[in-house]
Every structure is written in C-alpha cells, then in structure tokens.
Amino acid sequence: MVHAAILQIKDIYYPLLATFGVPANIMTIVILSRGNCGLSKCISVYMVAMDVADLLIMVFNVVVYLIFNYHFPYSILSYTAVCKFILYMTFVNLDMSVWFTVSFTFDRFVSICCPNFKEKYCAKRTATTIIVTVFALTYLKGAPMFFSYEAERIIDNVHWGCWTTQAVYRLPAWSVYSWMQSSSVVLLPFALMMLFNSLTVRRILLANRVRRGLRSSGNENQSDPEVKSRRKSILLLFTISGSYIILWLTTVGSFAATRMSNSVYHQGDYSNPGYIATESGYLLMYLSSCSNTCIYVATQRKFRGELQNVPKFPPLIIMSLVPIYSISPHKPNFSTSKSTK
DSSP states (O other): OHHHHHHHHHHHHHHHHHHHHHHHHHHHHHHHHHTOSSOOHHHHHHHHHHHHHHHHIIIIIIIIIIIIHHHOTTSGGGBHHHHHHHHHHHHHHHHHHHHHHHHHHHHHHHHHHOHHHHHHHSSHHHHHHHHHHHHHHHHHHTGGGGGGEEOSEEETTEEESOEEOHHHHHOHHHHHHHHHHHHHHTHHHHHHHHHHHHHHHHHHHHHHHHHHHHTTTTOTTSOOHHHHHHHHHHHHHHHHHHHHHHHHHHHHHHHHHHHHTTOOOOTTOTTOHHHHHHHHHHHHHHHTTSHHHHHHHHHOHHHHHHHHTGGGHHHHHHHHHSOGGGSOTTOOOTTTOOOOO
C-alpha cells in the first residue's frame, strides 16, 4: 500500500541521505573556505553560509530528529528540555537555509540587473553583514517556539516528550505567529526567488539581444567574451535557485493546500493524502540540503579540481600543527647541552 511504502522509504531514505549529506557539506565548506575555486569573495561568503546551514539541517533535522529520535524514543533526546531544543533547531535551520538562498539570489539579481548599485552591494563586507543579520534574526524569530511546547508526561519528576500547549490552539496570537513563521519559510521565500529569477532572466535576454544587435554587422561568427562570462556567472545562480524551487515545489503545494483550505490530518493516519503529500515534500525538501555539492561539481571546474585534493587535506592539517623547529635540522639539543661554569 502507498502509506506503507512511504514509511519504508523514510526508513531507508533518511539514513542514506545523512550518510551522503553530512560529509558532502563538510567537504564543501572546507573547499570553499580555502578560496581556490575562482569565485568572488562575495559569492564565497554566501555559498559557505548556505552549506553551513545545510550541514546543520543534516545534523539536527535528519540525523537527530528523523533518525535517532524516531528509532530511540526513550533516550536522552526525549527529555522535554532537549526535545524543545531539537524542535527549535529543526525549524530555525530550515528558516536560515532558505533565507541564505534568498539572499544569494538577491545578490546575483543586483549584480546583473543593478549595475549602478553592484559595486557597493556585491562586496564581501556587505555579504558578511547580511549573513550575520539573517542568522541573528532567524534564531531570534524562532525563540517563542520554546514556549509553545510542554511536557507530554512526567515520570518520577522527570519531564518527557514535547506536546503543543493548549494556548497555541486557543490564543489568536499563536495562530498569527504560526502563520507568519510557516509563510516565512515556505511561501514568501519561494515567491521572492521566483520574482528575482524572472527579473534576472528578463534582464539577461534584453542585454543579449542588444549586444547581438551591436555585433551583427559582419561579426556573427565571432564569439562574444562578455556574453560567455555572463553565462558562466549566472549558471551557478540558476542551478542553485532552480534546484531549490524544484525540490521545494511539493512542500509549497502541500502547505498551500492544507493551510489555505484549513484541512488537517492526524499523523497516525498514514493513508491520508495530506500526510502522503506532506511527507513526500519533506523527502524532496531535505534533498535540497545536500544538492549544492552536486551542483558545484557539475558547474565549477576549479571546484572539481579542489575535490581531487581532498585526500591531501588531513596530512596538510597535521603538518601545519607540527612546530617548525621540531623538524628543523638546526634545532639545538637542549637535553645534551652542558652548562658552563
């Protein structure tokens, strides 16, 4: 049956995803941090930030919550305090990853469509400020979630599990907050990325049409280096944002269908179409947290070159930790030196 297949897929899919996603994101962060991929410092800041957020999703959302917490329901992860922290991290990590991607998309939009503003905005300092601001606002915005859960049961004065408080269902303020949080992760970023990408595509098509018109008199057979450079620079943008849009499309559709129609489903009802659609969206959504590595390998030649040097990283790190004087042939032997009277 379909619902049984969904459960079996989850049991196999998430461990495989974590097995690939965790080392892939760590490796990508190390490679990008070295700064040898031929990317501008501004782009590198956004890409490292996106991969750090994706690594946190792999660790907390997939490994801790979907694997360990599911298969070991009575471990330390089930303490109410720990449970609240895990639920908080699972939400803010998704929120942070999404808005890092939106920030990167907007940066590339400014770079291509706003040449007068490009030099000031598309800089490493600006990118760092935006990343730090998004990081702080995301974790601050999710803080009320700590107060939306209470202990599911108390055994020997030990609080176990997390249960949504009744105030969340009774107070209108919680309903507004829930709508704002969910929309800020699903609907708003999706709409902004669609808008920025459509405007960017429109700008590129117009610019290419103008350049072809200027070069049409006797130069049709000559290649245009500026068009080639622009094509290479936007390839990374469209692959990253396009991957996000495709992999999040099911989640966006499921969210719109359930929230806007006020339809709900019980998690125990595995045959409910809403449950199947939502879980299918999660499968694709979490796949987007390890897709960037594959995108870099496919589109960035220098990244592929750095990837071949990954086996050399541990020896280089070890050698960098060894003091220079310990391998110097001129190091004096203090243990055998005699003191002079």
